[in-house]
Amino acid sequence: MSEPTDLALTGLSKHYGEAxxxxxxxxxxxxxxxxxxxxxxxxxxxxxxxxxxxHEQPTAGQVLLGGRDITRLSPAERGTAMMFQSYALFPHLSVLDNVAFSARMKGVAREERLAQARALLDLVAMQPYAQRLPAALSGGQQQRVALARALMTRPRVLLLDEPLSALDPFLRIRMRAELQRWHRELGMTFVHVTHSQEEAMALADLVVVMNHGRIEQAGPPREVFERPRTEFVARFIGAHNVFATPGGRIAVRSDRCTLAAPEENGLAVQVRAVEYQGQQVLVHLVPPGDQPATDEADDEATPPAWVASLPDDLYHRQPLEPGQRLSLRWHEADAHLLVG
Ligand SMILES: Nc1ncnc2c1ncn2[C@@H]1O[C@H](COP(=O)(O)OP(=O)(O)OP(=O)(O)O)[C@@H](O)[C@H]1O
Structure with a gap:
């Protein structure tokens, strides 16, 4: 099951009419x-x-798996398995029969397929629920069964479409740890779609940031966080400020920015709002002269804001008030130039 693979996409595109x-x-x-x-x-x-x-034919380009062109193969022939956003278990089949289903379709003998299904239920800690119907399971449990069912086809690559989005925040964090463990134990390639930068940072060893059908940046999470390549990446992953300078746009992490008295060197700013977050305090800043936030509507009316993320103890030694004028500073070494 853990045969080395190498998934490659080359010039892959998809048009829906004009879109x-x-x-x-x-x-x-x-x-x-x-x-x-x-x-x-x-x-x-x-x-x-x-x-x-x-499940979708490309308009152009190729999908290669282990050097083999699988672009035109049917889903069952290509060595991939998809775990869907909605778990789509058969409601009238037991957990065990749901997992064994694909092997039954392939004509695998009953004892053999049930043994394989039990082994996979064991992997996802669902053996005790083997005889239950899906309706008698929680969301997280259904998801584990869906994973076992996808693995039954012995895929080389597991594809996960927003697998955690239907779960409550507590369960989501627990399932993140489970996904990491399964990935480690199975040793196969996982491709996981998410709109959550926190989820991607927590799970991936390769983060691929997409925008308007293109890849803005692909790299290890730390590299993407520490060196966002474009303004889009810097803003999408968050916790960065983007400044326009004569040499071009630069990004600086908001926890690397400091605040000083207005007469000090730095970018002149004014406090718009202060947000207490426990370990840190986020100080929202706008150019001087902008109105400090007074209600929610104002929040949207003043977009070019920066944030200084200050350690809570530092902040509480010198609390700030909306409207206060300050100087926003950073070290040259913490700034890097953005492309485009
Ligand atoms: N079957 C379709 N027909 C026409 N347009 C489509 C179709 N499927 C997707 N699109 C369009 O293609 C673009 C990309 O869609 P896609 O579902 O891949 O985005 P996504 O990043 O996965 O978004 P989401 O997080 O909302 O699922 C969107 O503008 C969408 O409206």
Whole structure:
């Protein structure tokens, strides 16, 4: 099951009539990678996943798995398995029969397929529920069964479409740890679609940030966070400020920005709002002269804001008031130039 694979997309694009969902992307995933396709709604991540799965035919380009061109193969022939957003278990079949279903379709003998299904239920800690119907399971349990069912086809690549989005925040964090463990134990390539940068950072070893059908940046999470390549990436992953300078736009992490008295060197700013977050305090800043936030409508009316993220103890030594004028500063070494 853990045979080395290498999934590659070359010039992959998908048009729906006039609309370009995916605009010719190139991507190579090392065997055994945990890859997250990350981006806002409509950026083309689901279309990309569906083309890898074979549920959608590309307008142009290729999907290669282990060097083999699988672009035109049916979903069942290509060595990928998809775990869907809605778990889509058969309601009238027991958990065990749901998992064994694909092997039954292939004509695998009953004892053999049930043994395989039990082993997979064991992996996802669902053996005790083998005889239950899906309706008698929680969302997280249904998801585990859906995973076991996808693994039954012995895929080389597991495709996950927003697998955590239907779960409550507590369960989501628990399932993140489970996904990491399954990935480690199975050693196969996972491709996981998400719009949550937090989820991508927590899980992936390869984060692929997409925007308007293109890849803005692909790299290890730390690299994407520490060196966002474009303004879009810096803003989408958050916790960064973007400044226009004579040499071009630069990004600086908001926890690397400091505040000083207005007469000090730095960018003149004014406090718009202060947001207490426990370990840190976020100080929202606007150019001087802008009105400090007084109600919610104002929030949207003043977009060019920056944030200084200050450690709570530092902030509380010198609390700030909306409207207060300050100087926003950063070290040259913490600034890096954005492309485009
Ligand atoms: N069957 C379709 N027919 C026409 N347009 C489509 C179709 N499927 C997707 N699109 C369009 O293609 C673009 C990319 O869609 P896609 O579902 O890949 O984005 P996404 O990043 O997965 O978004 P979401 O997070 O909302 O699912 C969108 O503008 C969408 O409206």
């Amino acid at each position: 370009v969902a995916v605009a010719g992307i190139d991507l190579a995933m090392p065997a055994g990678a945990y890859c997250c396709l990350l981006g806002p709604s409509g950026c083309g991540k689901t279309s990309t996943l569906r083309m890898i799965a074979g």
